Amino acid sequence: xxxxxxxxxxxxxxCGWFGALAFRSTPMAAGKKVSYYQSPMHPWxxxxxxxxxxxxxxxxxxxxxxxxNFDNVVRDIVMLPQGSPNVVGVQTAEVKKQPLVRTLRxxxxxxxxxxxxxxxxxxxxxxxxxxxxxHEGQQITKRQPLATMFSRTLLTTANEYKLxxxxxxxxxxxxxxxxxxxxLVWEQIKNIPQRxxxxxxxxxxxxxxxxxxxxxxxxxxxxxxxxxxxxIADFTTMWFMFPVYEQDLPFIQVGQFVNVNTPSLPGxxxxxxxxxxxxxxxxxxxxADVRVVLENPQHRxxxxxxxxxxxxxxxxxxxxxxxxxxxxxxxxxRVFVEKTRGSYxxxxxxxxxxGDVLWEVLEGLKEGDRVVTSGNMLMxxxxxxxxxxxxxxxxxVKP
Numbered sequence: 329x330x331x332x333x334x335x336x337x338x339x340x341x342x343c344g345w346f347g348a349l350a351f352r353s354t355p356m357a358a359g360k361k362v363s364y365y366q367s368p369m370h371p372w373x374x375x376x377x378x379x380x381x382x383x384x385x386x387x388x389x390x391x392x393x394x395x396x397n398f399d400n401v402v403r404d405i406v407m408l409p410q411g412s413p414n415v416v417g418v419q420t421a422e423v424k425k426q427p428l429v430r431t432l433r434x435x436x437x438x439x440x441x442x443x444x445x446x447x448x449x450x451x452x453x454x455x456x457x458x459x460x461x462x463h464e465g466q467q468i469t470k471r472q473p474l475a476t477m478f479s480r481t482l483l484t485t486a487n488e489y490k491l492x493x494x495x496x497x498x499x500x501x502x503x504x505x506x507x508x509x510x511x512l513v514w515e516q517i518k519n520i521p522q523r524x525x526x527x528x529x530x531x532x533x534x535x536x537x538x539x540x541x542x543x544x545x546x547x548x549x550x551x552x553x554x555x556x557x558x559x560i561a562d563f564t565t566m567w568f569m570f571p572v573y574e575q576d577l578p579f580i581q582v583g584q585f586v587n588v589n590t591p592s593l594p595g596x597x598x599x600x601x602x603x604x605x606x607x608x609x610x611x612x613x614x615x616a617d618v619r620v621v622l623e624n625p626q627h628r629x630x631x632x633x634x635x636x637x638x639x640x641x642x643x644x645x646x647x648x649x650x651x652x653x654x655x656x657x658x659x660x661x662r663v664f665v666e667k668t669r670g671s672y673x674x675x676x677x678x679x680x681x682x683g684d685v686l687w688e689v690l691e692g693l694k695e696g697d698r699v700v701t702s703g704n705m706l707m708x709x710x711x712x713x714x715x716x717x718x719x720x721x722x723x724x725v726k727p
Contacts, residue, residue: 361392361393362390362391362392362393363391363392363393364376364390364391365377365378365379365388365389365390365391366388366389366391367381367383367386367388367389373388374388375388378390406664406671406672406673406674406707417702417703418700418702418703418707419700419701419702419703420666420698420699420700420701421649421650421653421698421699421701422696422697422698423647423648423649423689423693423694423695423696423697423698423699424647424648424695424696425645425646425647425648425695426645426646426648426686427643427644427645428643428644428645428646428648428681428683428686428688429641429643429683429684429685429686430579430641430643430681430682430683430684431638431639431641431684432572432576432579432580432638432639432641433636433637433638433639434570434571434572434586434618434636434637434638434639435570435634435635435636435637436568436569436570436571436634436635436637437568437569437570437632437633437634437635438566438567438568438569438588438590438622438629438630438631438632438633438634438635439566439567439569439631439632440541440561440562440563440566440567440631441561441562441563441565441566441567441621442567444536444538444561444562444564444565445559445560445561445562446535446536446538446559446560446561446562447556447558447559447560448474448532448534448535448556448557448558448559448560449511449553449554449555449556449557450477450532450551450552450553450554450555450557451477451479451482451510451511451512451530451532451553452479452481452482452510452553453479453480453481453550453551453552453553454477454478454479454480454481454482454550454551455477455478455479455548455549455550455551456475456476456477456545456546456547456548456549456550456551456557457476457477457478457529457547457548458475458476458529458547459474459475459545459546459547460472460473460474460475460476461474461475461540461543461558462543462546462547463540463543464540464541464542464543465539465540465541466539466540467538467539468534468537468538468539468540468560469534469537470534470535470536470537471513471515471533471534472533472534473531473532473533473534474531474532474533474534474557474558475531475532475545475557476529476530476531476532477529477530477532477551478528478529478530479530481510481553482507482510482512482530483528485503485506485507485510486507486520486523486530488503489503489504489507489517489520490520490521490523493520493521504517507520511532511535512530513533516530516531516533532557534560535560536560536562537562538560538561538562538563539560539561539562539563539627540558540559540560541559541560541561541631542558542559543557543558544556544557544558544559545557545558561631563624563627563629563631564623564624564625564627565621565622565623565624566621566622566624566629566631567619567620567621567622568586568588568600568619568620568621568622568635568637569617569618569619569620570617570618570620570635570637571610571613571615571616571617571618572605572615572616572617572618573613573614573615574609574614574615575682577605577616578681579639579641579642579681580602580605580618580639580641581602581605581642582601582602582603582604582605583601583602584601584602584639584640584641584642585599585600585601585602585639585640586599586600586601586602586620586637586638586639586640587599587637587638587640588600588620588622588635588636588637589635589636589637590629590633590634590635590636591633591634592629592630592633593628593629598622598629600620600621600622600623601620601621602618602619602620602639603619603620603621604618604619605617605618605619606618620637646680646681646688646689647688647689647693647695648683648686648687648688648689649663649686649687649689649693649699650685650686650687650699650701651682651683651685651686651687652701652702652704653687653699653700653701653704654677654679654687655704655705655708657708660676661676661677661678661679661687662674662675662676662677662708663675663677663692663693663699663700663704664699664700664704664707664708665693665697665698665699665700666697666698666699666700672700672707674707674708675692675693676692677689677690677691677692677693678690678691678692
């Protein structure tokens with residue numbers, strides 16, 4: 329049996345039960361006159377005498393003068409007999425302004441603060457003759473020696489500076505600036521006059537504090553000026569990066585708090601604010617990257633670790649209804665509005681943002697209206713049967 333056929337049978341059965349319930353729930357007052365007899369399953373089948381439905385074989389039920397029947401479904405109004413709303417569990421909720429609470433769960437990666445990533449290069453052409461740091465993960469501080477190198481370029485420039493300084497500081501100033509461009513710091517430059525003739529090596533110092541994440545050099549290696557030697561990362565602050573999809577972007581703002589959990593720190597929750605939201609969407613997944621800055625002074629958060637987060641979204645007060653009140657019999661959302669007890673109007677609405685349990689209403693409802701939150705699916709089935717009844721009102725049973 330195909331899925332569409334099975335669904336049609338289930339819906340038809342539910343509609344028939346609801347229709348039979350509506351008719352059977354009507355109290356039979358003494359002295360009331362029978363207007364006609366009607367099939368509870370196929371309401372367009374009518375007769376002026378008792379009998380059976382020609383479609384399904386069910387007994388026709390009497391419709392009394394002034395009683396509820398499927399002909400009461402006019403202009404999207406569904407009428408239920410007295411007492412039936414309680415029997416079928418019809419519940420309503422008031423349309424009102426209330427906080428549109430939404431919980432957004434995200435997942436992403438914790439990585440280094442890219443603005444604090446540094447590269448240490450060879451100051452001049454030469455040979456690396458010694459390494460004080462030679463593997464990834466070593467902690468370094470600014471001005472800490474990393475390696476020593478032999479460089480004819482540096483030796484020549486240092487001798488020029490020494491000779492020029494013997495004349496005057498003004499004469500040595502251009503050469504001093506050239507040494508600074510080579511990467512020598514003031515402590516190294518001011519000691520050049522005291523260097524011994526057999527001192528042929530210059531130290532390569534760290535330009536920042538951090539952790540060595542990549543080493544490109546070995547002892548005895550010849551390097552050219554500007555060649556990459558080490559990559560340094562500062563892990564005292566980390567970036568939690570995660571994608572936010574298009575439909576959730578209206579809820580996201582810079583400054584909102586995010587509670588972050590990672591498997592490498594079980595049982596711990598870190599709380600930080602959103603620092604930035606990318607203006608560009610990833611075309612493949614239709615999402616924007618969001619960045620949260622996490623403090624990590626003890627280096628407990630590891631680089632490139634998976635993490636999950638819960639964004640504390642704002643909850644603005646908007647005109648809203650429960651999500652259970654909305655039906656989608658196509659591309660247009662609809663609700664049933666209670667006119668009086670037992671009388672409900674089907675109405676199209678325009679919806680805005682979706683919360684955890686509420687929909688924002690932009691058009692179609694006003695504050696104070698009451699919408700059906702339970703039993704509305706059966707009402708929708710009855711409304712469809714009513715429309716069918718109007719289209720087939722000429723069909724009558726002739727027993």
